Amino acid sequence: xxxxxxxxxxxxxxxxxxxxxxxxxxxxxxxxxxxxxxxxxxxxxxxxxxxxxxxxxxxxxxxxxxxxxxxxxxxxxxxxxxxxxxxxxxxxxxxxxxxxxxxxxxxxx
Numbered sequence: 336x337x338x339x340x341x342x343x344x345x346x347x348x349x350x351x352x353x354x355x356x357x358x359x360x361x362x363x364x365x366x367x368x369x370x371x372x373x374x375x376x377x378x379x380x381x382x383x384x385x386x387x388x389x390x391x392x393x394x395x396x397x398x399x400x401x402x403x404x405x406x407x408x409x410x411x412x413x414x415x416x417x418x419x420x421x422x423x424x425x426x427x428x429x430x431x432x433x434x435x436x437x438x439x440x441x442x443x444x
Contacts, residue, residue, distance in 0.1 A: 341386035341410055345379060347372055348391035351419045356389065369397035376401050385411040391418030 345363040346356040353366045367375055372394050379385055380401075388411040395402050395415045406413055435441050 343384045344387045346389040369393040393418045
């Protein structure tokens with residue numbers, strides 16, 4: 336019996352956020368309107384190679400129930416990031432929390 340390796344990282348968000356993830360080296364980046372992203376999310380939730388799904392807050396808010404159901408499964412790990420409409424203070428706090436979670440240290444911004 337072979338076990339499938341989950342190695343894909345995918346992002347869904349606005350144009351500016353998507354561009355940032357493309358520049359960071361994420362190969363599968365989707366630019367999608369939040370209220371039209373549910374079919375894409377459903378398709379991605381069934382992808383056996385998907386490890387991490389990065390979505391903007393706007394996409395997550397527009398698809399609360401679907402995201403909640405997806406989070407009940409171990410994969411994909413869903414990470415919400417601030418999009419272009421996020422307030423600066425809110426975005427800074429979220430990025431700081433993500434860094435603390437990933438590295439275990441708190442940074443001064």
